[in-house]
Amino acid sequence: MTFIKKFETQEKKTLPVRYIFIGVSLIALAVLEIWVNNAMATFGQKLADTESSEKVLQLENRVMENDIAKQVSLGNIASASATLGFVKPKTIQYLR
Amino acid sequence: MRIKFTRLLFFLFLVAISLRLFYWQVIKSDELSAWAEGQHFQDIKVTAQRGQIFFSDKFVLASTQPIFTMFGLPKTIKLEDKPKIALKLAQILTATDEAKEELKLKFLQQLSQDLYWVSLANNIDLRDKKQIEDLKILGLGFDLNSSRFYPEGSSSAHLLGFVGSNANGDKTGYFGLEGYYDGELKGLQGFLRHEKDALGLPIIIGNFFSNRAENGKDLNLYVDRTVQYIVEQYLKKGIEKYGAKSASVVVMDPKTGGVLAMASYPNYDPKNFADYPKEFYKNPVVAQSYEPGSTFKVLTMAAAINEDAVEADTKCNICSSPISMGGFVIKTWNNKYTPNITMTEGIIHSDNTVMVFTGKKLGLDKFYSYMENFGFGRPTDIDLQDETSPDLRAKDEWREIDLATASFGQGVAVTPIQMVRAVSAIANGGLLMEPHIVESIKDNNNTFEIKPKIVREVIKKDTAKIITEMMVKAVDEGEAKFAKPKGFRIAGKTGTAQIPIAGRYDPNKTIASFVGFAPADDPKFVMLVRYDQPTSSVYGSETAAPTFFEIAKELFTYYRIAPTEDAR
Numbered sequence: 001m002t003f004i005k006k007f008e009t010q011e012k013k014t015l016p017v018r019y020i021f022i023g024v025s026l027i028a029l030a031v032l033e034i035w036v037n038n039a040m041a042t043f044g045q046k047l048a049d050t051e052s053s054e055k056v057l058q059l060e061n062r063v064m065e066n067d068i069a070k071q072v073s074l075g076n077i078a079s080a081s082a083t084l085g086f087v088k089p090k091t092i093q094y095l096r
Numbered sequence: 097m098r099i100k101f102t103r104l105l106f107f108l109f110l111v112a113i114s115l116r117l118f119y120w121q122v123i124k125s126d127e128l129s130a131w132a133e134g135q136h137f138q139d140i141k142v143t144a145q146r147g148q149i150f151f152s153d154k155f156v157l158a159s160t161q162p163i164f165t166m167f168g169l170p171k172t173i174k175l176e177d178k179p180k181i182a183l184k185l186a187q188i189l190t191a192t193d194e195a196k197e198e199l200k201l202k203f204l205q206q207l208s209q210d211l212y213w214v215s216l217a218n219n220i221d222l223r224d225k226k227q228i229e230d231l232k233i234l235g236l237g238f239d240l241n242s243s244r245f246y247p248e249g250s251s252s253a254h255l256l257g258f259v260g261s262n263a264n265g266d267k268t269g270y271f272g273l274e275g276y277y278d279g280e281l282k283g284l285q286g287f288l289r290h291e292k293d294a295l296g297l298p299i300i301i302g303n304f305f306s307n308r309a310e311n312g313k314d315l316n317l318y319v320d321r322t323v324q325y326i327v328e329q330y331l332k333k334g335i336e337k338y339g340a341k342s343a344s345v346v347v348m349d350p351k352t353g354g355v356l357a358m359a360s361y362p363n364y365d366p367k368n369f370a371d372y373p374k375e376f377y378k379n380p381v382v383a384q385s386y387e388p389g390s391t392f393k394v395l396t397m398a399a400a401i402n403e404d405a406v407e408a409d410t411k412c413n414i415c416s417s418p419i420s421m422g423g424f425v426i427k428t429w430n431n432k433y434t435p436n437i438t439m440t441e442g443i444i445h446s447d448n449t450v451m452v453f454t455g456k457k458l459g460l461d462k463f464y465s466y467m468e469n470f471g472f473g474r475p476t477d478i479d480l481q482d483e484t485s486p487d488l489r490a491k492d493e494w495r496e497i498d499l500a501t502a503s504f505g506q507g508v509a510v511t512p513i514q515m516v517r518a519v520s521a522i523a524n525g526g527l528l529m530e531p532h533i534v535e536s537i538k539d540n541n542n543t544f545e546i547k548p549k550i551v552r553e554v555i556k557k558d559t560a561k562i563i564t565e566m567m568v569k570a571v572d573e574g575e576a577k578f579a580k581p582k583g584f585r586i587a588g589k590t591g592t593a594q595i596p597i598a599g600r601y602d603p604n605k606t607i608a609s610f611v612g613f614a615p616a617d618d619p620k621f622v623m624l625v626r627y628d629q630p631t632s633s634v635y636g637s638e639t640a641a642p643t644f645f646e647i648a649k650e651l652f653t654y655y656r657i658a659p660t661e662d663a664r
Contacts, residue, residue, distance in 0.1 A: 044292075073249070
């Protein structure tokens, strides 16, 4: 007896669309993460540079504030005014 | 057999590897984790900036200046480059050729050491640091520090105190405001911990821990920059003119207790405090006691009038000659006596016998009680670190002679701040105020005002008016009348107190003082001027009073106070 197996064409098994979508999304997210990490890797340098600049500017600001305070100190004004020829008034007139 | 042997060999390898793994992953785990953490994380201390101190007109009295310590890494610098580097650094950091050569040798010596790290120089300012960094020398680095900066130089040194290092090397304030408000001024150190990459740069998406530094709070003072300057100029002139050993002035607003100016000589430079003797650090206004002499008479009289023991025109019936008491003889300063002299005349002529009479009328119990009420015998609680107060001798130890001498300010010890605060109670209608240097404390978000504090009412308003008139007459008709500025009503009293030395009073050594307030009818300021052992004249009327009036004249102009019409 010969059995002839009935040849049935096997239907191609295809994945449901949603699985494909999920797979592609995951791959895309993974690629995106790698890209972001790569891009952020150099941000550390920029951050360090910005922080360093900020610190330097703050220090310069404080030095300038102190320079201004020294220039407007009364001791400095008194000696500068003497050099410029200012003198104290001998009498004060009060007007009513 | 061979298979068994091979199997055994593999098994032994497996055991050996397992044991090794156990060693590295379990036994050495903590050490390796710490090591890895050290490589992955960077810890940065964030220093807090010390708070600033401002005058009442918002000008800076004390600030911080960034300074740097320069270090070198000798092993990373080529031997042949070291002399060139030493020369370049010396050229930037010094001016004279001699100093340049000395510094160059010092740097060369430091860089030639067989060490990984050497300190090269301290206190380098930002400009010099930039110049050195522009040279792009490898093997040099800088650590940031800060130091106190005083734009007005050594002005207000005793008021400020100074910032030094404590036993742990931390910056700490000592004396004055820096000492009293050290906790508020120093702030809180912070720290920053972040993951770093192989180059030592921060990883943005890595772990990050931080505790923000809190900068110190700023202090806003009652002290007026212009008044402080005026006081210091005239005090410096006065101490030279009168040949005094030391001198102090304190100016206070009688309505608030706010100190407008405070100066003493000799003083010191708070930036270089270590170059001065330690005795100079204490503020004589709050820490040095003296016998007030005749300036105290106004307080005795105020107490007696307040208690209705005497009135302004009460006549003294024991004042026609020196008073003998307990083996002592009490005389007037000029040995002149006026029978039936009134209380007012007693203040004008600074008559000791009138005060003995007044003290007797008041009685020891009430006199002692008023001394306590005027604030003597305990600190004033002024916000300066170095305040002390001489004790009042226990009442039961007082004899009749003690009451007599205390009534004219001898045999009792006070500090200048106690004296000026007591007189300010007369100036403001009888209220004793708590003196303060700081008006408000400011941080990033808030300003905390320190409100004026009334300690107690010492005398009635009417009594204060009567004593004020007596003091005005003392200025107009007393020994200091020739120095008084015309057209202004100034209330004041001179004082010439002999100094006790080895149980006796030295007639040639005095504390010459003058205390007063102006304008008498609506006082803008109360002031005490004190000279210790003036040599040109021992009397307060010839030393402290003229200085008082000179400063007062300047203050009238500064505060735009016109002369009173009826005084023209």
